[in-house]
Amino acid sequence: MRVSTATPTVAELITDALRTAAAEVEATEPAALADEPDGVHQQRVRVRRLRSVLAGFGPLLDDEEVERLRVRFHEWGGDLGVVRDIEVRVAVAEDAIERAGVDDERVSERLVDSERRAYAGAHARLVEIARSARAAERTRQLREFVAAPAIMAEDAEATAMVAVVLRAQARRVRKAIGRLDASEESYHDVRKAARRMRYVAEAIARAAPEMYATQVADLADAGDALHDALGGHRDAVLFAESVARAAIHAARAGEPAEAYGRIEAQARREAAGYLRELPHALGKLRRAASALR
Template sequence: MGHGPTAGEVLTTMVRQAAGAVAETEAAAIADEPDGVHQHRVRVRRLRSILAGLRPLIDEVAAQRLRVEYGAWGGQLGLVRDIEVLADVAEEALTDLGVEDPQVWRRLVDARREEYRRDHARLVELAETPRAVERTRLLAEFARHPLLVDPAARARDALAEALRREARRVRDAAGRVDGTIASYHAVRKAGRRLRYLAEAVRDAAPELFGAEVDELAEAGDDIHGSLGDHRDALVFAHTLEQARALAGRAGEPVLVYDELLADAHARAGAKLESLDPALAAVRHAAHRLP
């Protein structure tokens, strides 16, 4: 029985798959195809999560440079995507509560759609800058020849430790939750990184581990999803407060905003109910890693 693949073999596959996904989704985001910005943003986040999760195993300088460059690009994508999400959340809430007032729709949905179009046009401009060209070149070069610390090491040992480290990061962030959006967001980011790293390990070397890696990916996804929805509901609530104030000053009815606010806070609270089971699943799966 052999020792299995080396770290060099598996890490190279992980980096190349992540880089390829970023490259493959960029055109759709720039063209504003349906879900294009969202899918490209996910791939950029996945790349950055993998580079961060593998930090002790890959060249720190090269990885950090890529993380900074794609962090800036991901931030621009996030500005556009967050507006799109806010419009979608508003549209869903208005539809669910049967709100037909055109003034409310204009403030909460139409204005956001217009803002999205303006910010997406700016995104297109940024994608054509010299910095964007250099960012793409750096990633392609790194994917061709990843700089690894110990490529001959056993992949199973190195990646088990990386996954355990990310699971601890989730638990540590959860231990610092104080009820603020920022503290929950820290847990969400940790869960996201764990999910993307576990998925990347599974996709690059499905034979390396057992069901525990699938469980880590699923638990990370549950944390990321529930806390993402929680944050979206609270951001929408903040938007509602601002819109209510503007409507009041304009002499428009504000009762509907109060109803929407109550609904938004109720939705936010409900999303926290799945957090503890997901954290327990992280602990259980991490304990089972070799």
Template sequence: MTRSDVTFDAAGSAVVAALTALIVQLDEAERAAVVDEPDAVHQARILVRRLRSVLRTFRPLFERAAVEQLRASLAEVGDALGRVRDLEVRVEHAQRHLTGDSPREMRERLVDDEQARYRAAHADLVAFLGVGGHGQGILEFVSAPPYAGRASRHAPKALARLLEREYRRVRRAARGATDDLDSLHRLRKAARRLRYACEAVTEVRAVVFGDEVAEVADAAQDVQDVLGDHRDEVLFAMQVQQAGEDASVEGEPIDAYTAVADAALAGAARRLDDLPDALRTLRKRARWLKKSA
């Protein structure tokens, strides 16, 4: 697609179209999550994050209070989904790292106990989603969008400016990042928000930009994936270390725990080696945004 193929003139209407498409997907994903279909909780959590990211990036197009109210409601849904998904990830990592030779007690701690916590958390999620309420707020937002004055501006120029501003946040987070989890997590969230905002205005229902912005999204995803894999491995290693401490208190050998934790930390370090290249690629592709803003 070229710039001449733009299907939206007003920036606000393009974003509302993107939000509407995401709402439909979230409704389907939540129903799948309730019956615990494979990967459904994960997909629902992603869609909540997409919605919150799009609202945050393009907030200047709408009344600020309305955006923040909706983002807060979505955050509650995301937290409920996140509690279940985090346990799911822990089980997945344990199953990948453990072998048939792993001690039975270790498997009980890192797999069986976590699966029990997952079932309990999923029951809480089902109860939470059954109460509902957040869906109505989303529908009201897109049915009668609380536009601000900037919403009527020409879509390509206005949206490119907001996307470029989002990239500057990534750049600042990258400059402030060290090897600690908090700063790397801030960078990951900034890259994720840029990715989701770019995808929102390059995909069906809200096609404003073409390959140039889609490539920015791809590069932002690479940064997000590197940091996500790193974080998951580090958090899993910390979990294993804690389980090893519990095993030690019970008088059990901890060599297997130490080996798994060390392997996870080594994998995290290897993944982080990919970050400089990912950031360089993103910087190159984001130049298009600055030229178009």
């Protein structure tokens, strides 16, 4: 969806961004609940996009209502995350076992089959949550909000507002980068900030594609690069930790544990490889942010 004018007003751009994000959340929920391929992932992405749009344009919206919606969809995103994280672990484990050349049913049982059973239970719980009164209230609140959002400076042209919003998102990422201390928590903070910057930039690009087109595209690309590098690193580290735990349980059960050590070492090498992509991604961010000054 695009706004109708070449230079939209603040209200036109924000309303379009909100309605598009909300519509995508509703459109992707049925596939997630039906457990269609990639369904949970796509719903989780759309929920994150919605929360990013709410946060990015939050200073121009009703603070109380925005916070209420962000909390509600943070909860739902967390519920989706439980299921999606298991799904990712299964995919990562299958690939890692194959690449490590491990052919042991006991390893597959601990790293793959047990996770698949956990996934079935977690998805069933997700469906229960989605059918609750709280979920229905969440949907109602979102529909009411996007139908008539209270927007400040709504009649002003959106050009200046877009620059302010984008600079704020880039500044948020840079602050998170400044707090990097090699801890997983600090890497995760950068990843979240980069993801929000990307989603806000993409929302602007869809609503007003002619506005700051190059800068918006560059910021979205920088956010994507940071998110991919740090997301891959996080997945590899979490998988390595789960393999280490599985190795302990296998040893206690009297099973050979050598294969787990190989798989864990492989995962940790890959985690380090993702971090080597970080300087390039940070360079993209600096170049994109400087173009907005």
